[in-house]
Amino acid sequence: MEEKVRKKTYIDDLDRGIYDVKNDFNYSFKADSGLTPEIVMEISKEKNEPQWMTDFRLKSLEIYNNLAAPPWGPDLTDLHMENIVTYVKPNTEMKGKWEDVPEEIKKTFDLLGIPKAERTSLAGVGAQYDSEVVYHSIKEDLVKMGVVYTDMETAIRDYEAIVKEYFMTCVPPSDHKFAALHGAVWSGGSFVYVPEGVQVDIPLQSYFRLNAPGAGQFEHTLIIVEKGAKLHFIEGCSAPKYNVNNLHAGCVELFVKEGARLRYSTIENWSKNMYNLNTKRAIVERDGLIEWVSGSFGSKVSMLYPMSILKGERARAEFTGVTFAGKGQHLDTGCKIVHAAPYTTSNVNSKSISKDGGVALYRGALRVAPNAHHVKATVACESLMLDNISRSDTIPVIDLMNDEVDIGHEAKIGRISDEAIFYLMSRGISEKEAKAMIVRGFVEPIAKELPLEYAVEMNNLIKIELEGAIG
Amino acid sequence: MNNTLTKFNEKDSKTLNTLPVITWRWLKVNELNLKDIKLSDLQDYTKPYINEMDFKDVIVKNMNSKLKPNENIKYFFNKEESYGVSEEFTALVEKHYNSGIYVHAPKNVKLTEPIRIEYNMDNENPMVMDLNLIVAEENSEITLVIDYSTDEKAEAFHNGVTKIYAKDNSVVNVIKIQRMNDKSYHFDSHIAYSGYNAKVNWLQIELGAKNSVTNYVNNLDEENSEANINSIYFADGDRNVDLSYLMNHRGRRSISNIETRGALKDKAKKVFRGTLDFKKGAVSSKGNEEEYAILLDKTVKSDAIPLLLCREDDVQGQHAASAGQIDSNKLFYLMSRGLDEKEAKKLIIEASYAPIIDKIPLEDLRNIISEEIHRRLLNA
Numbered sequence: 001m002e003e004k005v006r007k008k009t010y011i012d013d014l015d016r017g018i019y020d021v022k023n024d025f026n027y028s029f030k031a032d033s034g035l036t037p038e039i040v041m042e043i044s045k046e047k048n049e050p051q052w053m054t055d056f057r058l059k060s061l062e063i064y065n066n067l068a069a070p071p072w073g074p075d076l077t078d079l080h081m082e083n084i085v086t087y088v089k090p091n092t093e094m095k096g097k098w099e100d101v102p103e104e105i106k107k108t109f110d111l112l113g114i115p116k117a118e119r120t121s122l123a124g125v126g127a128q129y130d131s132e133v134v135y136h137s138i139k140e141d142l143v144k145m146g147v148v149y150t151d152m153e154t155a156i157r158d159y160e161a162i163v164k165e166y167f168m169t170c171v172p173p174s175d176h177k178f179a180a181l182h183g184a185v186w187s188g189g190s191f192v193y194v195p196e197g198v199q200v201d202i203p204l205q206s207y208f209r210l211n212a213p214g215a216g217q218f219e220h221t222l223i224i225v226e227k228g229a230k231l232h233f234i235e236g237c238s239a240p241k242y243n244v245n246n247l248h249a250g251c252v253e254l255f256v257k258e259g260a261r262l263r264y265s266t267i268e269n270w271s272k273n274m275y276n277l278n279t280k281r282a283i284v285e286r287d288g289l290i291e292w293v294s295g296s297f298g299s300k301v302s303m304l305y306p307m308s309i310l311k312g313e314r315a316r317a318e319f320t321g322v323t324f325a326g327k328g329q330h331l332d333t334g335c336k337i338v339h340a341a342p343y344t345t346s347n348v349n350s351k352s353i354s355k356d357g358g359v360a361l362y363r364g365a366l367r368v369a370p371n372a373h374h375v376k377a378t379v380a381c382e383s384l385m386l387d388n389i390s391r392s393d394t395i396p397v398i399d400l401m402n403d404e405v406d407i408g409h410e411a412k413i414g415r416i417s418d419e420a421i422f423y424l425m426s427r428g429i430s431e432k433e434a435k436a437m438i439v440r441g442f443v444e445p446i447a448k449e450l451p452l453e454y455a456v457e458m459n460n461l462i463k464i465e466l467e468g469a470i471g
Numbered sequence: 472m473n474n475t476l477t478k479f480n481e482k483d484s485k486t487l488n489t490l491p492v493i494t495w496r497w498l499k500v501n502e503l504n505l506k507d508i509k510l511s512d513l514q515d516y517t518k519p520y521i522n523e524m525d526f527k528d529v530i531v532k533n534m535n536s537k538l539k540p541n542e543n544i545k546y547f548f549n550k551e552e553s554y555g556v557s558e559e560f561t562a563l564v565e566k567h568y569n570s571g572i573y574v575h576a577p578k579n580v581k582l583t584e585p586i587r588i589e590y591n592m593d594n595e596n597p598m599v600m601d602l603n604l605i606v607a608e609e610n611s612e613i614t615l616v617i618d619y620s621t622d623e624k625a626e627a628f629h630n631g632v633t634k635i636y637a638k639d640n641s642v643v644n645v646i647k648i649q650r651m652n653d654k655s656y657h658f659d660s661h662i663a664y665s666g667y668n669a670k671v672n673w674l675q676i677e678l679g680a681k682n683s684v685t686n687y688v689n690n691l692d693e694e695n696s697e698a699n700i701n702s703i704y705f706a707d708g709d710r711n712v713d714l715s716y717l718m719n720h721r722g723r724r725s726i727s728n729i730e731t732r733g734a735l736k737d738k739a740k741k742v743f744r745g746t747l748d749f750k751k752g753a754v755s756s757k758g759n760e761e762e763y764a765i766l767l768d769k770t771v772k773s774d775a776i777p778l779l780l781c782r783e784d785d786v787q788g789q790h791a792a793s794a795g796q797i798d799s800n801k802l803f804y805l806m807s808r809g810l811d812e813k814e815a816k817k818l819i820i821e822a823s824y825a826p827i828i829d830k831i832p833l834e835d836l837r838n839i840i841s842e843e844i845h846r847r848l849l850n851a
Contacts, residue, residue, distance in 0.1 A: 070496075071496075072493040072494050072495065072496075072501075336495075363494055365494075365495060365498055367498070370769070373769075383781065385783070386784060387784055388751060388754075388782070388784045390782075391782050393778070393780045393781060394777075394778065394780075394790075395492055395494050395778055396777065397494060397495070397775075397776050398776070398794065399500065400764075400766065400771075400772065400794055401772050402766075402769060403766035403768055403771055403795075404769070404796060405766070405795050405796075406796075407793060407794045407795055408792075408793045409775070409777070409791065409793065410789070410792075411779055411788075411789070411791075412788070412789050413781050413786065413787075413789070414786060415785055
């Protein structure tokens with residue numbers, strides 16, 4: 001009965017290159033570790049916030065203290081909230097010009113390609129270093145059309161009425177423990193307002209980077225796309241590796257109005273000591289469209305499930321995601337879709353790869369409300385395991401409360417088939433290259449949804465990650 | 472009153488069929504919560520339930536405490552693991568069963584005729600708690616048909632446990648038919664162990680009961696072991712169907728299949744929880760899981776949670792689930808041939824059940840089931 005067990009060789013993870021560059025940190029203000037009403041008030045005071053926001057923060061803190069962490073999902077016991085510095089402000093004020101940004105911070109973002117991206121035609125760029133936005137710019141013609149793209153602090157000052165109307169109404173602090181935490185200590189992030197009928201043809205982009213050890217990043221992204229308008233927003237994240245666990249509990253709220261279109265692309269490449277507990281949600285009105293493109297590569301633990309609430313008739317949601325879990329990573333990702341109106345459609349396409357003991361998990365929810373007739377939805381998940389020390393789970397829930405629906409769900413799990421490798425090798429391709437080719441083909445549907453520089457970045461990341469696994 | 476019963480009645484709300492891996496709480500699908508299930512007393516079931524026939528060398532006996540089945544299944548004992556709709560329900564059966572059978576198929580014996588067991592609950596005998604133990608020795612083959620029914624009036628309660636130990640190269644087929652009235656409760660827990668190259672085939676027909684909660688756990692610990700579940704359900708009125716299937720793949724080249732088809736009408740509710748769990752070492756295993764639901768009314772509720780858990784790369788796991796109304800093309804075709812809409816729908820639903828009903832080895836039961844579905848579809 002002895003069967004030859006397939007041999008595999010393992011190569012250590014490669015240097016993550018520029019993503020691991022860390023800088024010495026000196027700050028103008030740093031809150032004490034842990035969380036008390038005093039710290040929250042201090043943050044609010046430091047930011048010169050209006051009273052309603054201070055009250056909102058304190059109320060969120062109270063909710064945070066009363067909520068338990070979720071009983072499902074990855075283990076969060078190593079995350080000690082009392083050790084995480086909630087708010088770190090880099091030693092620099094907001095800059096309008098790239099040249100004015102301090103050399104050190106500039107260098108980091110240069111390495112990550114931020115201003116480069118701007119030069120190559122992105123409409124606006126915001127970069128967040130630790131908790132504050134350090135650089136923000138937007139093309140002039142967009143300003144003329146009434147498009148607002150700025151950091152959240154400025155937005156509260158200059159567009160208080162809009163912010164007050166929308167802020168954390170999509171993701172209320174009572175949603176879960178980390179949403180409450182976010183409500184209490186949020187800092188930085190982007191605010192985008194696209195007026196009625198305005199088509200922003202080139203993407204807006206923001207990049208978040210966490211540099212301080214043991215710090216938390218709690219940026220808030222609020223995007224409102226008015227009637228018939230169009231926007232593509234790109235978010236990138238990274239952090240260097242320290243031995244202290246870092247926390248990212250950001251919040252993204254997207255409001256897609258009647259007939260509007262929004263594409264939200266993310267490449268998350270947090271370092272592998274990061275707890276990425278991010279909450280993303282979109283409310284889509286009649287005839288609106290939300291498209292999520294999401295790549296999760298980094299972090300130690302991720303819990304990330306972009307949610308689309310299809311509130312108006314004929315609203316649509318598309319989700320395309322890829323998750324790549326390597327050594328020591330537990331990436332619990334997926335997507336939630338709520339069909340709350342008739343004739344709404346959704347399409348979910350998720351791929352995950354796990355290797356070297358990594359855990360890649362798809363957790364999904366698809367709900368059709370009782371009044372939502374003529375709903376169409378498809379969910380497709382595929383998982384690829386590159387070895388047998390890794391783990392890959394699929395946990396979808398399909399919850400239907402209406403009969404006039406057309407729902408399809410399928411999932412597959414497995415490894416690269418020997419036949420495929422054999423075929424490629426018979427065509428003269430080495431085994432290593434054949435495997436890499438198949439993996440690239442596997443994530444291709446996602447890669448092609450990304451803007452060029454992000455697709456290149458993703459390919460690089462896969463290359464870095466795969467070097468260790470294939471052989 | 473005895474301890475197990477007191478313990479059973481202790482909790483107001485019973486947690487049943489909990490998922491192997493839980494997820495968001497707002498969806499309320501992690502488990503089934505049933506309130507007010509209390510038993511005032513344990514009752515005997517006095518009717519005969521085993522059909523008289525010649526079982527050749529196969530031992531078929533009423534379950535009783537004098538039997539010593541453990542001698543034959545020592546091999547499986549250290550592998551015992553949690554199973555069933557919930558611990559309190561299975562504990563009650565293990566201690567206080569009032570019926571059930573013990574089947575032992577000796578080596579190399581192949582029984583072609585099915586062993587037939589019938590429970591018909593009425594006001595005199597409203598409670599069945601059956602413990603069934605089935606041991607198939609090497610290279611044997613047996614088929615069992617267990618039928619649960621009630622008369623029209625009784626508020627019956629069924630809580631059962633079925634354990635199968637299929638040794639190397641054996642085949643065990645179990646057909647479970649549940650057609651109790653809509654005032655009754657049905658709880659059924661199953662666990663099976665397949666040895667080397669052994670096969671356990673379950674056929675589940677769920678037509679009745681107000682609340683039907685069933686749970687199937689299959690342990691594929693050995694090389695080439697196999698388990699198949701084919702189930703159909705038809706739920707109308709206020710019925711509640713809760714299905715839970717778990718396939719534990721540990722052996723190399725182990726195979727599992729789950730295929731569930733059903734239709735929901737009126738205010739019926741269905742939850743399908745199917746899990747393929749590929750443990751480490753289950754090299755070259757295959758698992759397949761399919762669930763198709765036909766929704767006939769606005770007021771139905773249909774949940775599906777098809778899990779795939781995987782700790783081994785060299786496996787093939789697949790699941791597919793779909794739900795919706797009857798295919799409009801099929802409907803159009805039949806109506807263009809002169810059938811009215813209701814007849815056409817009936818025909819399509821009956822056709823989707825037919826392949827599974829045809830697998831029942833007893834003609835009279837096949838007819839009873841077909842007629843029952845036919846009658847209930849007509850009343851629509």
